[in-house]
Amino acid sequence: xxxxYIQIFQSVLLRVIIISLFICCIKANAQPFxxxxxxxxxxxxxxxxxxxxxxxxxxxxxSINSTLPLKLDSNNLISLNPFVDSHRYQLKTNxxxxxxxxxxxxxxxIHQWKNTHWKTSAGFIGRMNKNxxxxxxxxxxxxxxxxxxxxxxxxxxxFKFGVYLNTEFYGLYVTPLLGLDWRVNKKLNVFGxxxxxxxxxxxxxxxxxxxxAFKGSIASYRIEDEFFYRVDDNYIKLFADxxxxxxxxxxxxxxxxxxxxxxxxKRTDSKTEYLNDEKANGYFLKAGVAYxxxxx
Numbered sequence: 001x002x003x004x005y006i007q008i009f010q011s012v013l014l015r016v017i018i019i020s021l022f023i024c025c026i027k028a029n030a031q032p033f034x035x036x037x038x039x040x041x042x043x044x045x046x047x048x049x050x051x052x053x054x055x056x057x058x059x060x061x062x063s064i065n066s067t068l069p070l071k072l073d074s075n076n077l078i079s080l081n082p083f084v085d086s087h088r089y090q091l092k093t094n095x096x097x098x099x100x101x102x103x104x105x106x107x108x109x110i111h112q113w114k115n116t117h118w119k120t121s122a123g124f125i126g127r128m129n130k131n132x133x134x135x136x137x138x139x140x141x142x143x144x145x146x147x148x149x150x151x152x153x154x155x156x157x158x159f160k161f162g163v164y165l166n167t168e169f170y171g172l173y174v175t176p177l178l179g180l181d182w183r184v185n186k187k188l189n190v191f192g193x194x195x196x197x198x199x200x201x202x203x204x205x206x207x208x209x210x211x212x213a214f215k216g217s218i219a220s221y222r223i224e225d226e227f228f229y230r231v232d233d234n235y236i237k238l239f240a241d242x243x244x245x246x247x248x249x250x251x252x253x254x255x256x257x258x259x260x261x262x263x264x265x266k267r268t269d270s271k272t273e274y275l276n277d278e279k280a281n282g283y284f285l286k287a288g289v290a291y292x293x294x295x296x
Contacts, residue, residue: 040288057280
C-alpha cells in the first residue's frame, strides 16, 4: 500500500520537474534557477549600529512557498505560487510578542510574444494577512496585481519593467518595477526586480554558490477591524547556497536591515492615521532548504 503512494508521489514530482523545466525555457532569461518548493526560518535581533534607532525589534519567522505551473501551449502558461509566511514580532514597547500570518495564492499568466524579444507576465495576487491572536477579525483580505514586461536583444542580458499594486490596509499601494537579468559570465549572475530584490550570485564550486543581495518588502497585517500593523523592511545580505545534491540546496543568509520602520495605524473613512512610527534596525540570520532546478 505504501509502495503505491510512493510511486504516485514520484510520478507527480516528476511531472512538476518537467513542467518547471518548461518554465525555465519559456522564460528564456538569465535568472539561473527556479525553486519548486522552498522552506526557510528567519530570526532578527536588534543591534547598536545606528544610535538614532529604537533598536527594539525582535522577530522569528518561517515561510513556505512553491511553484505549480500549468502549460497552455508553446507560448503561454499559468503558474500558481502558493505561500505561507508566519512572523512573530515584538517591540520593546510591547508587553509580549504577536503572531502575524500571511497566506496567499498568486496566479500568473506568462505570454511569449511573436516578437521573440518580448515577454509579458501578468498576475493576480490574493492573500489573507491577519493577527493570529485576534479571532473573528474582519477585513483581513488583500488583493493586488502585477504587470511585468521583459525585453532583450541578446540572451545574456534582459531588462524588465512594469507596475505592482496592492490593497494594503493603509490604502492602495502602487509602485513601478525595474528589473535586470544579466548572465555576466559562466560564474556570475546578476538578477532581480526592484524595489523587491536584486541579487549578485557567484559560483565558487558546483556545490557552492555565494553572493550579496538586497531585499525590500512592505507588509501590513490586520490587528482589529480598523487597526493595522505595518512593517517596511529593507536589508542587505550575504548568502551561501550549498547543494547537497543536484537539486536539493541548503541556504544560509546573514545581513542587516536598512531604514526599517514599524508602525501601527488606523484607517477609517478612507483616511489613514499612524499612531506611532518607530525605527528598529537589526541583524538577521536565515536558513532554509529548497528543491531547486538550475538553468546554467
